[in-house]
Amino acid sequence: MTAMRIISGLVAGLLCACQPTYNWRDIGFEGTSLNAQLPCKPDRTQRDVTMAQVQVTLQVAGCEAGDGMWVVMTGRLPANVDADQVLQGWQAATWRTLQAQNPEIQTWPAPKALPGAVRVRAQGRQPQGQPTQVQGVWVAWPEGEGVQWVNAMVYQSRIQGEPADTFFESIRQP
Numbered sequence: 001m002t003a004m005r006i007i008s009g010l011v012a013g014l015l016c017a018c019q020p021t022y023n024w025r026d027i028g029f030e031g032t033s034l035n036a037q038l039p040c041k042p043d044r045t046q047r048d049v050t051m052a053q054v055q056v057t058l059q060v061a062g063c064e065a066g067d068g069m070w071v072v073m074t075g076r077l078p079a080n081v082d083a084d085q086v087l088q089g090w091q092a093a094t095w096r097t098l099q100a101q102n103p104e105i106q107t108w109p110a111p112k113a114l115p116g117a118v119r120v121r122a123q124g125r126q127p128q129g130q131p132t133q134v135q136g137v138w139v140a141w142p143e144g145e146g147v148q149w150v151n152a153m154v155y156q157s158r159i160q161g162e163p164a165d166t167f168f169e170s171i172r173q174p
Contacts, residue, residue: 037170068156098124
């Protein structure tokens with residue numbers, strides 16, 4: 001009986017060890033040519049929001065993996081709206097919500113992107129008050145008669161660079 005318990009424990013341990021922390025999968029967004037990868041099966045939602053005095057359908061896909069939350073948000077703006085101004089406003093609102101101080105901002109070289117694409121790191125606080133490390137990208141691409149903008153975020157207690165790099169580098173607009 002003892003040998004059977006030991007074998008059962010070993011098998012259970014091996015099965016757990018075989019399950020990857022990140023199970024990367026391609027995702028797309030309805031009505032766009034935007035593609036990305038998330039490290040887990042995403043939950044999805046959409047709702048109408050006002051951005052730059054225009055109603056925008058915000059599509060969101062997100063999930064939890066590797067001690068973190070991974071989120072991609074996207075919406076379409078009319079061509080006459082200043083996408084850079086919208087992205088900067090979205091960033092400012094994000095940092096206020098997270099109580100983030102002095103985010104590290106660097107230009108993000110997304111192919112075919114409009115000027116203003118950035119990748120950012122910051123320390124912040126979750127709504128319950130716990131500290132969190134955050135990385136995000138904000139980018140916009142011309143698409144049809146408008147502009148498709150994207151905000152992708154990773155929230156973790158300790159940012160793991162390689163998975164975050166994989167996530168951000170997967171965001172593409174063919």
